[in-house]
Amino acid sequence: MAENRIFNFNAGPAVLPLPVLEEIQASFLNFKGSGMSITEVSHRSVWFDDVINDAVARTKRLLGLDDKFHVLFLQGGASMQFAMVPMNFLPEGKSADYVNTGTWSTKAIKEAKILKKAHRVAATSEDRNFAYIPKNIPFDKDAVYVHLTSNNTIKGTQWAEFPDTGGVPIVADMSSDIMSRPLDVEKFGVIYAGAQKNIGPAGVCMVIVRDDMLKTIPDNLPSMLNYKTFTESNSMYNTPPCFSIYTIQLVMKWLEETVGGLAAMEKINQEKAGLLYDFMDSTDFYNATADKDSRSLMNVTFRLPSEDLEKLLIKEATAAGMGGLKGHRSVGGCRASIYNAMPVEGVQTLVDFMKAFEKKNG
Numbered sequence: 001m002a003e004n005r006i007f008n009f010n011a012g013p014a015v016l017p018l019p020v021l022e023e024i025q026a027s028f029l030n031f032k033g034s035g036m037s038i039t040e041v042s043h044r045s046v047w048f049d050d051v052i053n054d055a056v057a058r059t060k061r062l063l064g065l066d067d068k069f070h071v072l073f074l075q076g077g078a079s080m081q082f083a084m085v086p087m088n089f090l091p092e093g094k095s096a097d098y099v100n101t102g103t104w105s106t107k108a109i110k111e112a113k114i115l116k117k118a119h120r121v122a123a124t125s126e127d128r129n130f131a132y133i134p135k136n137i138p139f140d141k142d143a144v145y146v147h148l149t150s151n152n153t154i155k156g157t158q159w160a161e162f163p164d165t166g167g168v169p170i171v172a173d174m175s176s177d178i179m180s181r182p183l184d185v186e187k188f189g190v191i192y193a194g195a196q197k198n199i200g201p202a203g204v205c206m207v208i209v210r211d212d213m214l215k216t217i218p219d220n221l222p223s224m225l226n227y228k229t230f231t232e233s234n235s236m237y238n239t240p241p242c243f244s245i246y247t248i249q250l251v252m253k254w255l256e257e258t259v260g261g262l263a264a265m266e267k268i269n270q271e272k273a274g275l276l277y278d279f280m281d282s283t284d285f286y287n288a289t290a291d292k293d294s295r296s297l298m299n300v301t302f303r304l305p306s307e308d309l310e311k312l313l314i315k316e317a318t319a320a321g322m323g324g325l326k327g328h329r330s331v332g333g334c335r336a337s338i339y340n341a342m343p344v345e346g347v348q349t350l351v352d353f354m355k356a357f358e359k360k361n362g
């Protein structure tokens, strides 16, 4: 580990691969011989063209996206997508299905409601405080899309497999698990992800759109809220968030060239999550909050016997060089976010610390 760096378990903004940060540092003052940093070059320059085109090409290779998919970089975060999706893809006279698995799905549904768009909540896990992913969902076969949140950052649940929607395209908020595993992309009409968890810094949202989804976009949308504006301009209708896109490019390069692709990444993610869950399953002192078959490989949420012990664990872990273990403010408890860039060594260090903590306080 580089000097003075901690194991960062924050939920987002979150840990980035160290080689990526080092490359940013090394090339910061003079990017590719331009005599400028990446935050100073024009987005209309050959330097930035190379960055964005390479970020798109690597994203397509990693996910196995063919030419019918557009890879876009938008601002407004994933939260803007909650509104843009129904504005663009939910025409008058049609309805969409939503699956509610927690805070972020609830927010997506709220935007469809505000826009007075016809929609249905096809399934929800609210009855047990969103501790599980619903199964056997009766989807509407005439829905224009099925919206779901692939990984629930706050509740620590994740879709292990995506549901059979009978051919209705899935629109997925993958903010907290994009690029963590290979995908069967044919199921998806749209994938979006705020970058600041698994693929880059805050300030940009990656959006993957299947070309046929663009056909029904109404022509009365403001330009900045219309996906076609971005498909037609290589995401550069206006000034894009250049530094964030550049960092994504480097993270995609790390995934391809150092990790060896998404299947290799998934194996590492399974190993890391396995270390934590297996340990917690071996003791009554720590309790993972999600149902076993719905557990997230990215955000491991857990409780201790009391809130005082939770506070103490977070305090002592921080002192020992492990940051960001506090649960989301809406749910309390503890949460270890173990995104792609968290090394196995970081998770092992946490497990060793938790064992020692239990011995002392259990």
Ligand SMILES: Cc1ncc(COP(=O)(O)O)c(C=O)c1O
Binding pocket: 012, 076, 077, 078, 079, 080, 104, 149, 151, 152, 153, 154, 173, 174, 175, 176, 194, 195
């Ligand atoms: C699953 C999920 N969706 C959406 C959001 C909101 O993202 P943003 O802050 O980019 O709008 C978050 C994160 O904080 C999230 O975890």
